[in-house]
Amino acid sequence: MTHPVASTPARRAIVLGAGMIGTCTALHLQQRGFDVALVDRREPGQETSYGNAGLIQREAVEPYPFPRQWGKVLQAALGRGVDVHYHAAALPALARPLWRYWRDSGPTRYPQRVQAYARLIAHCLDEHRPWIEQANATDLVRPIGYLDVFRTGPAFEAAARDAARLAHAFGLDVEVLDAAALARAEPALRPGLAGAVHWRDPWACADPGALVARYARLFVQRGGRLVRADAIALSPHGGGWRLPLPGGDTLDAPVAVVALGPWSDTLLRRLGYRLPLFVKRGYHQHYADGAVLQRPVLDVERGYVLAPMRRGLRLTTGAEFAHRDAPVTPVQVGRAEHCARELIELGHAVEVSPWLGARPCTPDMLPVMGPAPRHPGLWFNFGHSHQGFTLGPVAGRLLAEMIAGEPPFLDPAPYRPGRFAG
Missing domain, CATH: 3.50.50.60 (FAD/NAD(P)-binding domain)
Structure with a gap:
């Protein structure tokens, strides 16, 4: 450069x-x-x-x-999932871009x-x-990848096959970990997980x-x-x-x-x-004095991420479909925290209230x-x-x-x- x-x-x-x-x-x-x-x-x-x-x-x-499986769509519509939440008041304005999003998916x-x-x-x-390198920021970034972790065998097996497909098609570096290998890689995770896909290319x-x-x-x-x-x-x-x-x-x-x-x-x-244009809002919360993860972890079947950060273990949510400036509704944070405590000793929340931001999206x-x-x-x-x-x-x-x-x-x-x- x-x-x-x-x-x-x-x-x-x-x-x-x-x-x-x-x-x-x-x-x-x-x-x-x-x-x-x-x-x-x-x-x-x-x-x-x-x-x-x-x-x-x-x-x-x-x-x-946009999910094409009607089971996932129904789960989101009924408000039962962790990864998707929506404001009913926003749906009329979102109807056209979401239809185009569904079509392009x-x-x-x-x-x-x-x-x-x-x-x-x-x-x-x-x-x-x-x-x-030029910004003297090497202390912030580590080439350690992250883990997709799975709770059930069928989901893990399907993900392993899909990871092999992507690795072959796009030249990605990926490793499939069974339950024992996952326990060695991330001993802080509670036992009982089916396995994980370690995406090795990303930087954290x-x-x-x-x-x-x-x-x-x-x-x-x-x-x-x-x-x-x-x-x-x-x-x-x-x-x-x-x-x-x-x-x-x-x-x-x-x-x-x-x-x-x-x-x-x-x-x-x-x-x-x-x-x-439309937005997908997302929340995060930091937790301290709990277990330590070696790298970020995505709980795929629940739809949230746990990532080691300077301020603690950051829990990030999936997508909330709402007006950009609508009031905070951290429903997903509470649900994700409950799921995360099933996997790890999470510790206590650092912030008084979760952070909220909006992702800029196109159909x-x-x-x-x-x-x-x-x-x-x-x-x-x-x-x-x-x-x-x-x-x-x-x-x-x-x-x-x-x-x-x-x-x-x-x-x-x-x-x-x-x-x-x-």
Whole structure:
């Protein structure tokens, strides 16, 4: 990776959103000679990028589809599961994007989505590695993979077969552990589990928000600007883009990048775009003074993750379908905690209340990356769903190459904003 080249007045950019996606986009633009202002209402890495399982998921070559098994759909509809919860009041607004999500998860369309998605995932480790090194963040990341653990024999056997399929098709490093091998690998787990699949490629981060903050610190050390402002106030101005700042000043640039994750839609609607975006909300809670896991563990048949973090053992939930800013309803946290205590000595909760965040999703499970259809100089980089933390450097590089007029290292066509009407 080369150091940034000198910027010119014409190569100015405003990047809206200082999560993993926006911060990496700012770094890649800076590397290409742009004078970049990275804008957020909070410090870098304090929104969606803060509250995840901390995995850079090289194995995640298949995006999460809408369940096609009616048993799972019925369980979610009746509110009986741990992995899915919903607000009834949100369903009318969600009906159309969820229908499209269900349709794109079908056997005709889904394989095409996997091909486009896997091409991004394949580069995640190679693109994170140099930034981790240059940001002096190697203390935060370990190449230890994670475990899918199974309570029942049939589920374990089916998962082992599927893991072999994915390993063969995508060149993944995977190990199947029977009950005895699992007990040796994770002695803190209670006996009685059927086995596990050890995905060995992923890297585990002990503090996802801190990793984003290290990347942002590197950006500032190289001359970038962090700006606290309301990114939603961006508007066209004089052939470019203007953002009002507190105190009456403004930021002006010919290029603006929307990397606001679940808040992207708020800005885009002001500019006349109607993309079929929706959110999956998720919760996490830390626990201390309990048993110690060596690596993250996904309880597949219940739908939550336990991940060793700096603050303790982080329990992360599945998906809650709700309005982005709806009141907190941590139903899944309580259910997941009950299930987790069946597997491990969990300890006590660190926070008074669980953290809540929102994942930005699209019905076709692919991110939105590329030029805005009707506004020159405006670029989109959002909709990475469950994998924004994984894909930040990949997405940042691809978008920066497009903005700089370089040949993109991946074909950006599957992710173009214009694939959605409106």
